[in-house]
Amino acid sequence: MARLVLDTLRIATMAPAAGWGLVDGAIGIEDGRIAFVGAVPADWRGVEREDFGGRLATPALIDCHTHLVFGGNRAKEFEMRLEGATYEEIARAGGGIVSTVAQTRALTEDELVAQALPRLDAMLAEGVATVEIKSGYGLTIADELKMLRVARRLGELRPVRVVTSWLAAHAVPAEYKGRAEAYLDDVVLPGLDAAHAEGLVDAVDGFCEGIAFSPAQMSRVFDHARALGLPVKLHAEQLSNLGGAKLAASYGALSADHLEYLDAAGVAAMAASGTVAVLLPGAYYFLRETQAPPVALLREARLPIAVATDCNPGSSPLASPLLAMNMACTLFRLTPQEALAGFTRNAARALGLQTEIGTLEQGKRAEIAVWDVADPAELAYRIGFNPLHRLIGAAA
Ligand code: DI6
Ligand code: FE
Numbered sequence: 001m002a003r004l005v006l007d008t009l010r011i012a013t014m015a016p017a018a019g020w021g022l023v024d025g026a027i028g029i030e031d032g033r034i035a036f037v038g039a040v041p042a043d044w045r046g047v048e049r050e051d052f053g054g055r056l057a058t059p060a061l062i063d064c065h066t067h068l069v070f071g072g073n074r075a076k077e078f079e080m081r082l083e084g085a086t087y088e089e090i091a092r093a094g095g096g097i098v099s100t101v102a103q104t105r106a107l108t109e110d111e112l113v114a115q116a117l118p119r120l121d122a123m124l125a126e127g128v129a130t131v132e133i134k135s136g137y138g139l140t141i142a143d144e145l146k147m148l149r150v151a152r153r154l155g156e157l158r159p160v161r162v163v164t165s166w167l168a169a170h171a172v173p174a175e176y177k178g179r180a181e182a183y184l185d186d187v188v189l190p191g192l193d194a195a196h197a198e199g200l201v202d203a204v205d206g207f208c209e210g211i212a213f214s215p216a217q218m219s220r221v222f223d224h225a226r227a228l229g230l231p232v233k234l235h236a237e238q239l240s241n242l243g244g245a246k247l248a249a250s251y252g253a254l255s256a257d258h259l260e261y262l263d264a265a266g267v268a269a270m271a272a273s274g275t276v277a278v279l280l281p282g283a284y285y286f287l288r289e290t291q292a293p294p295v296a297l298l299r300e301a302r303l304p305i306a307v308a309t310d311c312n313p314g315s316s317p318l319a320s321p322l323l324a325m326n327m328a329c330t331l332f333r334l335t336p337q338e339a340l341a342g343f344t345r346n347a348a349r350a351l352g353l354q355t356e357i358g359t360l361e362q363g364k365r366a367e368i369a370v371w372d373v374a375d376p377a378e379l380a381y382r383i384g385f386n387p388l389h390r391l392i393g394a395a396a
Contacts, residue, residue: 004029005049006368006392009057011037012376013360014344017302020337020376021359027057029366032393037360052370055389058340058379059360060129060367061321062347065257065278065308067167069116069150070137071103074313097137097171100313104137104147112150113157119311120154122319126386127369129394130161132308132351134205136170139183141191144168148200159394163351165233166192169206169213169221180217189224196228203254203352207235208244215247222251231352237261238283249273255306255350259293260284267294271301276350278306279334279342281327282316292332305334306350307342325380336380366393 006027013021028035028044036044077095081087090096104112123131133151138144148164155162168188176183195201204225206218212235213221222232231254236244238258245256245266256262256270257278270277277298284292298305307328310316318324325339334342348358357365372387373379379387 002031003035003044003047005040005044005047006057006370007040007049007051008054009052009370010054010374011057011360012340013037014059014341015359015361018337020340027360027366027368029393032366034360034362034364034366036362052389054374056371056373056376057360058127058369058371058376059344059358060369060391060394061127061343062130062351062353062358063123063128063308063311063321063343064132064255064306064347064350065280065310066131066133067136067310067312068119068131068133068154069112069135069147070100070313071105071107071112071115072100072313073317074100077314097314098174100137101139101171101173105140105143109146109150109153112147113153116150116154117157119319120158120160123309123311123321124158124160124391124394125388126320126322127371127388127391128160128321129367129369129391130163130348130351130353130357132163132165134165134167134170135195136167136205136207139168139171139173139187141187141194144187144191145195145198145200148195152200155395161357161395163202163353164200165203165205166195166201167205167207168192169218171207171212180213184217184220188221192221192224192228196230201230203231203233205233205235208242208247209235209239210242211239215242215244218244218247222247226251233257233350237266241266245270245275249275254352257308258283260289260291262294262297264297267297267301267303271303276304276306276346278308278350279328279332280308280310280316281331282318282324283310284331285327286316286318295332295334304346304349305338305342306346307334307339308347322379322386323383326383329380336377339380340376367395368392
């Protein structure tokens with residue numbers, strides 16, 4: 001029985017639905033799980049202790065929405081836009097999501113691993129112990145499977161839990177232009193079967209938008225996921241309101257993500273199904289979006305709100321959860337407490353892992369971030385500064 005006491009901590013357990021759940025004291029760890037939070041029980045007196053000098057402990061961070069695996073980058077496109085080029089001109093010049101698809105298809109698994117590792121390492125350096133990673137830049141069966149194999153390998157190469165999502169319904173590839181249904185028939189649905197058979201899929205995602213897939217098309221994907229017993233989630237209401245959140249909720253989705261254009265009916269549907277609202281301030285910032293998600297409605301409906309980086313080359317080249325927290329506060333007016341809950345308790349729920357991680361409570365996995373700060377609000381407050389002291393117990 002491996003026991004350890006982390007002593008002299010200020011602990012933000014994030015256990016209550018509101019509040020930090022602050023406790024001053026110790027955390028007992030036994031065989032990788034939290035045995036107690038607070039005072040050290042009598043039968044733990046002889047156990048090895050490590051003193052943390054009053055530092056702050058929080059649950060290790062969970063980034064519940066990323067596209068961490070992709071080839072190349074789109075810095076050139078960023079430059080062109082700042083020099084006045086329109087999105088259309090860039091697309092005609094071979095830019096946009098198509099260019100990331102081409103670059104991703106061209107790389108081997110090893111090369112994709114090598115390109116993703118620095119992004120993953122940046123996240124781990126900020127206290128991340130769980131990261132969700134989507135496919136969606138391969139758009140052929142072979143290339144989508146390749147992306148998810150890379151995601152799984154990242155989880156073997158680093159002490160992090162990787163949760164995967166099948167996002168072949170991210171964009172219609174050039175070779176299927178105007179034939180989205182055929183793309184679903186030829187790639188998205190049979191590819192899902194193949195990826196699932198290989199154990200590569202933890203959930204099924206899609207991009208429900210005018211420039212991507214309609215609600216009716218997404219239902220076909222979700223019906224297939226349901227038949228395989230896989231949970232679903234959706235990029236919904238990012239650029240317009242197609243009722244994607246409502247559709248996702250009708251399938252009991254784990255989460256609906258982005259949500260800038262979400263309306264009251266969508267909120268009500270999500271509340272009824274317990275679907276988590278995942279906010280992605282990095283994409284809002286980078287695309288200079290002006291309509292913010294309806295945070296007041298989300299609060300009113302008591303929807304759990306998660307926050308994530310959406311790390312991707314086109315709309316959110318962001319590998320910093322701490323900066324995402326700051327942006328959620330400055331741009332969406334979340335409180336620092338909501339922002340941290342968004343990267344801990346509610347992010348766990350968005351991945352269906354709420355019984356295992358996301359709060360510091362007895363029985364949960366001992367995945368703990370220790371920070372050189374006194375007050376948990378400091379985590380969302382600073383910009384471009386990383387106060388992580390130590391990450392403990394991340395999945396090996
Ligand atoms: N929404 C987004 O913001 C990204 N994907 C999505 O569904 C954009 C992806 C890209 O431009 O590469
Ligand atoms: Fe995304």
